[in-house]
Amino acid sequence: MKADETHGLGYERVDDDPNVGVLLATMDVTAGWEATRRLRAWERHQLRLEPGQRLLDVGCGLGDAALALAADLGTDGEVVGVDASAEMVLGARARARAATYPARFTVGDALKLDESDDSFDVVRCERTLQWMTDPKAAVAEMVRVLRAGGLISLIDTDWSTLEINVGDDDLARRVRDAMRTERRRPSNIGRRLVGLLRDVGLERVVKTSATQTWDAWDPDESPAPDGCFSMSSLADDLVDAGQLEAVDREWFVSMIHTAARDGRFSMALKMHAVVAAVPPTGL
C-alpha cells in the first residue's frame, strides 16, 4: 500500500473509491485492533445469544463480526448482514461459504432496511454510524426491525480523542483541536451512542469503552499506523480544519515520520460500545 492510497479513506461510498481494495483490507486490520477485539468480546457477553435467534448486522462490512456470532445462534438461528457496498457484501458472502451456520448478506441502506418490523432478536452496528448523514434515523430503523425485548448493540469510534504524541505539544494540540471539529460526517459519534439510544426511547443502556494504542510504527515499512490513515491524509484534515497552514503540510508529515523512525511516536484513540433492550412491551 502506498501513502497516497490511504488519502481520504472513507466508507460512505466504498464501491466508488479508487482504493476500494485498501478499504476492504483495512477492515481486517481494524478488526484485529486490541480495542475492537475487547469491545466485540464485551458485546458477545452482553448479548447472551441463544440458539434459534436472528441477528442483523447493519453496515456489516466483510461480515467477520457477524459470522463470529453465528455459532451462538446455531443451525436454527440466522445471521443477516446488510451493507451499502456491493464489494463488502461480495467479500462477506465469500467468507460465509466456509461458515457452518445460516448466514445471508445483502446490499442495502441502513436508513431503509429491507426487513420486516419486529423480525430480529438482535441488531448490531459497528463503526458505521460515523459514516452516516443521519445516525439517529439509522438507529430508529434498527429499532423498527427489533422485536419487543430484543437487543441493540452499537460500537463506534470517537475520533475527537485521537492523540498523537511525538514529543511536540503544539502538534498534539493541533491534531486534538482538528479532530474535535466534526466536518461532513459524525466522526465523534462514539461518545454519543448512549444519547442516540435514549433519543429513540431506550433508557436502560449498558456501556463500555476501550482505547486503541499504537506504540511504534515504521513509516518506511507502512505508510500509516496499522489500520489508520497516513499522516499526509491527516495533514490535509488539519488544513481543512484550519489547524495547519497548507505550506506547513510537509513539515507536519516529516516531523511525525522522523519521530516514528526515532521510536518517539505513539497514538491513541477511544472506541465505545453500548447495548440496550427494547422493553418487553415494545416502544
Ligand SMILES: C[S@@+](CC[C@H](N)C(=O)[O-])C[C@H]1O[C@@H](n2cnc3c(N)ncnc32)[C@H](O)[C@@H]1O
Ligand atoms: C468502517 S466499515 C465497518 C464494517 C464492519 N461493521 C466492521 O466493523 O468491520 C463501515 C461500513 O459501513 C458501510 N456503510 C456506510 N454507509 C452505509 C449505509 N448508509 N448503509 C449500510 N451500510 C453503510 C460501509 O460500506 C462499510 O462497509
